[in-house]
Amino acid sequence: MMLFPIFLILSIPIAAISARSIFDTKNHGFYRFFSWECILWLIISNIKYWFYDPLSLPQILSWSLLIVAFYLAIAGFIEMKKKGKAGKNREDSTLYEFERTSELVESGIFKYIRHPMYSSLIFLTWGIFFKNATYGLLVISALSSLFLILTSIFDEKECIGYFGEKYRYYMKRSKRFIPYII
Secondary structure, three states, X not given: OOHHHHHHHHHHHHHHHHOOOOOOOOOHHHHHHHHHHHHHHHHHHHHHHOXXXXXXXXXXXXXXXXXXXXXXXXXXXXXXXXXXXXXXXXXXXXOOHHHOEOOOOOOHHHHOEOOHHHHHHHHHHHHHHOOOOOHHHHHHHHHHHHHHHHHHHHHHHHHHHHHOHHHHHHHHHOEOOOOOOO
């Protein structure tokens, strides 16, 4: 089967990007790496079904989830870039520059959810899953979602460590992934 060699080759850049945190189980990047790997497997497995039977219910559901994923990623990135003030005073070698926010972002999409980028990845996961839903890919999608939940939990611990009570108060006013729900 050609999927596995392609998966291994494409895993190399994911591992390189994740190298800073791949061996630290207390870092959000550790769990994010495994979610990215699950998403990669979903993409490779479902690539041939991307445009198959475009007006079927699963495809419409899939595209709807993918549009939401795209919106959340763009809205989160723009707001983080505008208000996050990435700074060198946040000393954590496992964080990338865009993650080193020195200001807590509570506006835009962040007013409603704390993790729009991780939420985006959850919607992406399930959008790809519905391209060609199988029991095996259901397990991979569930694992990806679990890893993203763990990613957010460890990210929140890191944010509490940096922002303190201000972040705890923010957690009470916002949801983790979906406004007004969860």
